[in-house]
Amino acid sequence: xxxxxxxxxxxxxxxxxxxxxxxxxxxxxxxxxxxxxxxxxxxxxxxxxxxxxxxxxxxxxxxxxxxxxxxxxxxxxxxxxxxxxxxxxxxxxxxxxxxxxxxxxxxxxxx
Amino acid sequence: xxxxxxxxxxxxxxxxxxxxxxxxxxxxxxxxxxxxxxxxxxxxxxxxxxxxxxxxxxxxxxxxxxxxxxxxxxxxxxxxxxxxxxxxxxxxxxxxxxxxxxxxxxxxxxxx
Numbered sequence: 001x002x003x004x005x006x007x008x009x010x011x012x013x014x015x016x017x018x019x020x021x022x023x024x025x026x027x028x029x030x031x032x033x034x035x036x037x038x039x040x041x042x043x044x045x046x047x048x049x050x051x052x053x054x055x056x057x058x059x060x061x062x063x064x065x066x067x068x069x070x071x072x073x074x075x076x077x078x079x080x081x082x083x084x085x086x087x088x089x090x091x092x093x094x095x096x097x098x099x100x101x102x103x104x105x106x107x108x109x110x111x
Numbered sequence: 112x113x114x115x116x117x118x119x120x121x122x123x124x125x126x127x128x129x130x131x132x133x134x135x136x137x138x139x140x141x142x143x144x145x146x147x148x149x150x151x152x153x154x155x156x157x158x159x160x161x162x163x164x165x166x167x168x169x170x171x172x173x174x175x176x177x178x179x180x181x182x183x184x185x186x187x188x189x190x191x192x193x194x195x196x197x198x199x200x201x202x203x204x205x206x207x208x209x210x211x212x213x214x215x216x217x218x219x220x221x222x223x
Contacts, residue, residue, distance in 0.1 A: 045211065
């Protein structure tokens with residue numbers, strides 16, 4: 001298995017633009033997590049899905065953030081409109097039971 | 112509010128030294144604690160701890176949990192430059208699907 005796949009790996013955009021991050025979890029995993037990592041706040045859970053259903057989105061910063069999981073093999077995290085404070089590395093992780101496997105992350109820079 | 116606190120925030124040692132990393136937590140319904148190692152990219156899994164007093168060991172790394180005092184330690188003996196990384200502690204405190212709260216990590220640098 002190729003592991004968790006994320007795209008793009010790097011994204012640079014201007015404030016106000018829409019950003020879409022993509023994730024393909026490991027086949028057979030039933031949980032998917034979106035995290036954001038910054039130097040100041042560390043690794044923060046934004047939202048997670050179980051069997052494609054959003055379970056807890058309390059970590060989503062505000063209405064500008066939204067996430068979907070239309071099927072077991074794909075999820076998106078969208079930011080609209082983006083702001084400079086959204087600059088961070090966004091990780092997607094998937095799991096079957098306990099251990100979470102992380103993707104390589106998307107480094108987002110909003111200028 | 113659930114929280115996970117790691118200490119120290121950063122640490123610089125020389126090869127061959129032994130280090131101890133700390134993770135303390137306050138959560139409403141503890142289920143498990145995980146340790147991850149993050150080098151340049153994504154975190155990779157090291158250990159899962161659920162029971163007090165049972166040491167988990169993998170090579171030069173070991174970890175133990177104290178559920179009474181609400182903390183865990185990660186020990187690395189005979190450190191090598193390849194151990195340089197951020198070590199993350201995460202606690203699961205839900206009664207349903209696994210959801211982890213991460214600490215901010217300890218940044219370890221091992222000098223040759």
